[in-house]
Amino acid sequence: xxxxxxxxxxxxxxxxxxxxxxxxxxxxxxxxxxxxxxxRATGKKLWEKKIYERTDFDGKLQDMQAENQKGLKVGxxxxxxxxxxxxxxxxxxxxx
Numbered sequence: 001x002x003x004x005x006x007x008x009x010x011x012x013x014x015x016x017x018x019x020x021x022x023x024x025x026x027x028x029x030x031x032x033x034x035x036x037x038x039x040r041a042t043g044k045k046l047w048e049k050k051i052y053e054r055t056d057f058d059g060k061l062q063d064m065q066a067e068n069q070k071g072l073k074v075g076x077x078x079x080x081x082x083x084x085x086x087x088x089x090x091x092x093x094x095x096x
Contacts, residue, residue: 008046008096010087011036019061019075020054027061029079030054035087037096047096053083 017031030053037047057075 004040007040009038009040011038015050019057021061026056027059028054029057029075031079031083033083037091047091047094049087049090051083051086051090053079053086055079055082 013034013036015032015034018029020028020030022028032050032052034050035048036045038045055075055078057071059071061072
């Protein structure tokens, strides 16, 4: 690990991410990641969890082209914010 002043380090391994197109429902962004919190000094694993999250996309992904990157960025940010809130909640429940 690189040098840092932190007591703990959160490692994130993104295993899968992408988008799902739907005809009758909202298109979706999704992400699956493995989170591991380790003690910096000892290397001991303090917490580990695999999390899958998805969120509805505003509009249709098929309509998004290179000239409309803002819509894609908003969708990706929404799914990242959801998974971050879930990790923070899980860490609080684990009292870490």
